[in-house]
Amino acid sequence: MINKTVKDAQEAVQDIPSGAMLMMGGFGLSGIPENCIAALLKRDIDNLTIVSNNAGVDDFGIGLLLKKHMVKKMISSYVGENAEFERQLLEGELEVELLPQGTLAERVRAGGAGIPAFFTPAGVGTEVAEGKETREFEGKVYLMEKWLRADFSIIKAWKGDTAGNLIFKGTARNFNPIMAAAGAICIAEVEELVEAGGLDPNEIHCPGIYVQRIFQGKDYEKRIEQRTVSN
Numbered sequence: 001m002i003n004k005t006v007k008d009a010q011e012a013v014q015d016i017p018s019g020a021m022l023m024m025g026g027f028g029l030s031g032i033p034e035n036c037i038a039a040l041l042k043r044d045i046d047n048l049t050i051v052s053n054n055a056g057v058d059d060f061g062i063g064l065l066l067k068k069h070m071v072k073k074m075i076s077s078y079v080g081e082n083a084e085f086e087r088q089l090l091e092g093e094l095e096v097e098l099l100p101q102g103t104l105a106e107r108v109r110a111g112g113a114g115i116p117a118f119f120t121p122a123g124v125g126t127e128v129a130e131g132k133e134t135r136e137f138e139g140k141v142y143l144m145e146k147w148l149r150a151d152f153s154i155i156k157a158w159k160g161d162t163a164g165n166l167i168f169k170g171t172a173r174n175f176n177p178i179m180a181a182a183g184a185i186c187i188a189e190v191e192e193l194v195e196a197g198g199l200d201p202n203e204i205h206c207p208g209i210y211v212q213r214i215f216q217g218k219d220y221e222k223r224i225e226q227r228t229v230s231n
Contacts, residue, residue, distance in 0.1 A: 001196055004164045006213050009039035012187045016152055022045070022178040023108065023148075024052040024062060026157035028081075028225050032061050033156040034191045035217040041068060049073040051148055053104065053175050055085045060223050061063040066094070075148065077101035081225050099128065103145055105178065110205025111149040112181025112210075119144050153183025157206070161192035161199050164208030173205060180210040189217040 007014045013036055016022070026032030041064055048071050055074055056063035058138040063082050067069050079085050088094035099107070100122040110118055119142035123129050133144040155176040158169035166188055168176055180186045188206075193216035 002163045002208070003079060003196075004208065004211060004214050005155050005193070006215050008215055009035040009189060009217065010042070011045065011214050012036060012189070012215055013039045013152075013154070016040065016043065016045065019047045020045075020089045020151045021049040021149075022051070023150040023153040023155075023175075023183055024050055025174070025176035025179050026061070027053050027171060027174035029056065029061055029223050030170075031156050031168065031176055032050070032056070033154045033187075033189050033217075034061075034220055034222075035172075035215075036154045036156075036187060037061060040065060040070070046070050047072045050074045051104075051108065051150060051179075053101065054078045055082045055224055057081045057223075058084050060221075069093070071128065073097070075104070077104045078168060095188030099123075102110070103128075104148075106176065106221055107145055107148040108175065108182050109178045111147040112178055117144050117146045120183075123143050139193060148182060150183045151177075151185065153179045153181075153186040155180055155186065155188050157188055157190045159192045159194065160188055160211075160214050161194050161196045161201060161208070162214070163196040164188065165194065165199055166190065166206040166208075166211065167203055168205050177206045180206050186211045190212045190214060191217060191220065 075097045077099050092154050103122050124141050129143050157166040159167040201209045
């Protein structure tokens with residue numbers, strides 16, 4: 001029986017080197033790999049390139065890696081909640097590739113599917129198009145975008161089994177499934193880990209073929225960026 005479990009987050013990320021390219025699942029702070037981020041903070045590594053929909057907030061998520069100056073480049077679609085990110089960008093401490101959200105998602109999906117490039121109308125005539133090939137199809141101009149692949153994909157799911165099959169819950173099913181396929185090594189942390197065969201095959205969102213390491217996380221804060229309430 002295939003068993004891809006590792007003891008904890010520390011073991012899961014122990015061989016990630018300086019200069020690695022990482023994909024980090026999540027949308028805002030929903031479905032982010034909290035345990036793996038905490039474990040990375042304990043590592044003496046830097047010059048990371050991180051592909052993520054966003055950059056977390058100043059004191060949580062990827063924002064903690066930025067604060068420790070572990071990141072040299074962010075490839076993202078939204079960064080508006082992180083003041084430290086803005087400071088590092090404006091002072092030239094951080095390289096940033098900002099993409100339309102759909103383009104980011106498709107570049108990640110293409111990387112997992114083995115599609116090296118595709119054409120999209122998003123970004124034509126803007127700064128996003130600088131240095132990229134354009135081509136006309138049926139009278140409309142399209143921009144060529146290349147796939148994104150990473151050394152490690154680090155994702156978070158609700159449930160998983162020891163063979164790496166994953167189920168996501170609610171909005172945590174965002175960038176996580178497509179990033180699993182686009183990393184040479186996929187690390188999955190889950191809230192609940194069961195034996196292989198313990199999940200309903202009809203409910204599995206990400207098959208274990210894409211996952212190389214899995215562990216049961218703990219102490220999830222599941223913070224949100226902003227809370228709005230009314231009396």
